[in-house]
Amino acid sequence: MLFEQVLQQIINGLMLGSIYISVAVAFTLAIGILNFLNFTIPALYMLAGMVGWSLSQYGVPFGLSGPINWAFALFIGIICAILASLLVERFTYRYFKMKHGDATEHAIPLVSSLGFLLIFEYIILIAHGSDTRGFSTAFSNLDWRIGGFIISIPQLLSLVFSILIVAGLSVLLKRSKVGRALRAIAENPDAATIMGIDVDRIVPIVFILIGFLCGISAAIFAINYHEVSPYMGDHVGTKAIAAMVIGGLGSVWGAIAGGLIVGLSETLSIYFFGASSAQITVWGLLLVLLVFRPTGLFGHNAIGKGKF
Amino acid sequence: MLKVENMDIRYGAIHALKNVSISVGESEIVTVVGSNGAGKSSLLRALAGTVKPSSGKISFRGEKINSFSAPFRVKSGLTLVPEGRQIFVSMSVEENLLLGAHSQTGPEVKSSIESIFDRFGNLASRRHQLASVLSGGEQQMLAIGRAMVAKPKLMMLDEPSLGLSPILVEQLFELIKELHNQGISILLVEQNTKLALKTAQRGYVLELGSVRQEGTVDELAADKLLAEAYLGESV
Numbered sequence: 001m002l003f004e005q006v007l008q009q010i011i012n013g014l015m016l017g018s019i020y021i022s023v024a025v026a027f028t029l030a031i032g033i034l035n036f037l038n039f040t041i042p043a044l045y046m047l048a049g050m051v052g053w054s055l056s057q058y059g060v061p062f063g064l065s066g067p068i069n070w071a072f073a074l075f076i077g078i079i080c081a082i083l084a085s086l087l088v089e090r091f092t093y094r095y096f097k098m099k100h101g102d103a104t105e106h107a108i109p110l111v112s113s114l115g116f117l118l119i120f121e122y123i124i125l126i127a128h129g130s131d132t133r134g135f136s137t138a139f140s141n142l143d144w145r146i147g148g149f150i151i152s153i154p155q156l157l158s159l160v161f162s163i164l165i166v167a168g169l170s171v172l173l174k175r176s177k178v179g180r181a182l183r184a185i186a187e188n189p190d191a192a193t194i195m196g197i198d199v200d201r202i203v204p205i206v207f208i209l210i211g212f213l214c215g216i217s218a219a220i221f222a223i224n225y226h227e228v229s230p231y232m233g234d235h236v237g238t239k240a241i242a243a244m245v246i247g248g249l250g251s252v253w254g255a256i257a258g259g260l261i262v263g264l265s266e267t268l269s270i271y272f273f274g275a276s277s278a279q280i281t282v283w284g285l286l287l288v289l290l291v292f293r294p295t296g297l298f299g300h301n302a303i304g305k306g307k308f
Numbered sequence: 309m310l311k312v313e314n315m316d317i318r319y320g321a322i323h324a325l326k327n328v329s330i331s332v333g334e335s336e337i338v339t340v341v342g343s344n345g346a347g348k349s350s351l352l353r354a355l356a357g358t359v360k361p362s363s364g365k366i367s368f369r370g371e372k373i374n375s376f377s378a379p380f381r382v383k384s385g386l387t388l389v390p391e392g393r394q395i396f397v398s399m400s401v402e403e404n405l406l407l408g409a410h411s412q413t414g415p416e417v418k419s420s421i422e423s424i425f426d427r428f429g430n431l432a433s434r435r436h437q438l439a440s441v442l443s444g445g446e447q448q449m450l451a452i453g454r455a456m457v458a459k460p461k462l463m464m465l466d467e468p469s470l471g472l473s474p475i476l477v478e479q480l481f482e483l484i485k486e487l488h489n490q491g492i493s494i495l496l497v498e499q500n501t502k503l504a505l506k507t508a509q510r511g512y513v514l515e516l517g518s519v520r521q522e523g524t525v526d527e528l529a530a531d532k533l534l535a536e537a538y539l540g541e542s543v
Binding site: 177180181183184187188190191192193194195196197198 | 382
């Protein structure tokens, strides 16, 4: 009986991991290609979910439309996350880099992205308050029972979908001209410029991907857990950072492994030790792993080298 | 082909280049020599568009290019083989060449990469290996091959012989002559003054950011002070 319950928790953990995968990959793209710990990522995730919920509940603001179909509302939420990500690129990355050059390489983009995180969060808090909101979609209670185990079909599809998106991204980075240019920027931005790569035109692609991954992940969360909140980004953000570090900084496939490991350890920890134990287990695991393998499971010694 | 007029470069309080004027003619090999810190690399970086000069005019093929971005300069036919090669060590030899051809499109990309492999057999046999496993000489060949696939009209080379054995240096200078014979103009920044003067037609001597001397290579080689300072010959 215990074995079956644990197995069920493992299934649940893997499904939960699918939420973390895309956000962890978003973090890993920012740090791997741009050497930039982008703190706005949790806010982008939250924006997609809350905008989707708001549109499906009330429609476009100022009475411009009535409530919108949930799927279309989530789609617009994803677009909003992408646009917000491009806004972050314009100000935290491009503007400050252009104005101050390498002196701002780490600190100013990092701190200003933290500023954007709080600004986005508080705009949503002012607009909709701090309550968790129910988000009903067409996918309520679609479970698949096999041999006493319950597998939520939307969750299973989400897991497959997340892995497919990341696999597609990996192929894009490996095989396409844009992917090659991104990897060149990751390794040596100066040499990339000398090769004729227009860094200012390519870098926004990273931010579009970041917004897209956050948006997709928020949509998957809303579909599977039927709720959104202005704080949803904070919960996922910390776990995704842990997933990225466990998988290895800058490794896309590492982010998948990290996401699944974090999801698993979270559900098993809650099952055995209660809800409050999850963060201790996840971050404790991370610290222990870093002692033995400082580069994470699939990471390399140097950020910006030998990735993807 | 290339004309630099009264160029100044400042890095904060440091005045790296002072009122420098140089030119490179059609199908010409021009060398810039000078000691470390003379401003040679700054000059090339300003021409490549990765450093912004504080004043002066850069013209390439009759057009003022000061406002051109670095990628647009590559597209216009001005390429730089940077100091220290700066090849992408996490990528394969072939991927490095594909990056060199980033500004190019169409089926010619493939054929120009194949022509590099035909020219450099060592690179061909390692086309799918990581560039990090190449020897210093092979890395330099890759760096030059990478610049060649961008179809340059003028290739700038920054200290290409640095760290290479004498035999490889000779091969390198043969390659530079070969590029020149293909109609590519060359701007060569070198610390190996002897070989640079042997290969080029004209040269400039940079000292503390200013052009101290210019002339044909014969004129420069005949200069006693220059011979003493850079060619290791006592007067």
